[in-house]
Amino acid sequence: MTVLSIKNVSKRFGGVLAVDDLDLTVDKGEIVGLIGPNGSGKSTTINLICGVFPMDKGSIKLFDNDLKGLARYERSHLGIARTYQNIRLFGGLTVWQNVWIATRQNGIGSFAKKLGALFLRSQKSVEAVDELLDLFALQNKANIAAENLSFGEQRRLELARALASEPKLLLLDEPAAGMNSEEVQELRDRIFKVRDLGISVLLVEHVMELVMNVTDRINVLNFGKKIAEGKPNAIQGNALVQEAYFGS
């Protein structure tokens, strides 16, 4: 089953065609990599899926829902969650609150249910938050302000917050940036755990150690165009890809 399907999507910023006629799909339970040199349109693609800015043409669908014209929070309700290249947490709030805010009761269901979620701490949401903090080894930091966490912890918290909204599709924008080899291993294990929860993952990443070991399929972008798609080991041997990265 296709979770995300992107068809003929283009986005122009002034004179630069950031994304050029892109086709991309993510299937259920799949971890798809999106790689390419700097400025090849990877982050733009993620931003288009989240609705940070509108696309010029083409269509993006989550299952059967056309995302065109939907606000960012509506896309989140449909099941898209993301992390950011530059960490964006709610710095003044505690670790626990950061995750709590994204829990799904907020904005889903009947009006009374929505209203209730604003005033009451439902047992279900408390359990969901605690579970996520456990999964990301943040339980002992629960009451610390997010801005006082270390870099690695902030990255983990961002992932926990993204999962709190019970997404169908998780977009990871360079989650391994600045991590050492051991941390990359941990991240890989966590991404597998996310997949085991039934969530599809689209991973934008420069760290090849992660991309080659975690993804089922890789798409390679260069100057906004898709130049290759395939299994990790096939991509490694692809001449076009090598040219894009290292020059001919």
Place this chain on the structure above:
Amino acid sequence: MEYYFGILQTLGFHVLLGYSAYILLLTGQLSLAQVGFFAIGAYASGILTVLFEWHIFPALFIGAIAAGCMAFMVGFPALRIKGLMLVIATIAFSEIVRLIFFNLRWRFEINGLEVGPDGAQGFREIRYFAANGWEIYEIVWLIWTMVAVATILLWWLDQIKAGAILRAIGSDELAAESSGINVTSVKIVAMACGGVIAGLSGGLYAHSTTYVDHNTFTVLLATFAVSYPLVGGLKSVFGTLAAVIFIQGILIEGLRFLGDYRTILFGALIILVMNFKPKGIVDENFVKGISEYLRLNKKLIK
């Protein structure tokens, strides 16, 4: 004694006005429209008790709701813009409100006396309290009950998800929206709540002073309103309360002999706070310090 009751009244209006700006500042919006809502509350409830001879409580209630509805309507266009533009737009709104009341003349005879707003002359006959035999301490009691209720509600806000959502928006709008929060509607609701509190404050003000005119509702008052939460810090609602007592109680009332120079001191205070305590006086370290101090005292007593 009268004098001190007078000061307590003034502090009460300013605390509520500060709270109305505090709610919006939690979402990261700096609004100078609070004085406009304050004016609407003052005139609306004044007109109801004077011209329609209502009881004070429904009049205050309708005044607050009227200001809240106005805030709700202003919220739609105003909260699509940000930063400096929002500041300018809200100043413009407050000036429009002020000029409407400057030109509002709606007088007719009640019990053989012509009463009502009289344009540039102001609205002079809001004598509900005197006419119904309220003692001054009863008025102070009413005002501070309202302040206490508002303080408790705003404190409670920080214990529930709604408060966390407001602060999340103030911290990072994009991340908040991508986490599934409808940022625009939350901001508009915050604006409306701020409008209700400012309108309530205006109604209390009008009835306590018995007289309002357009000169009260200037940009200076709007600046005071936003300066309380900024000086006091957004960490907790008590920061705003402390800032009002400090600025209005000590700086403005205590140093009365300095005359208009106090406004310069107010300006200097804002500059000092912005430079040395950008998160306000009641920031994290302050809260930590106080709680450690209290813990220390407990130990000593034991």
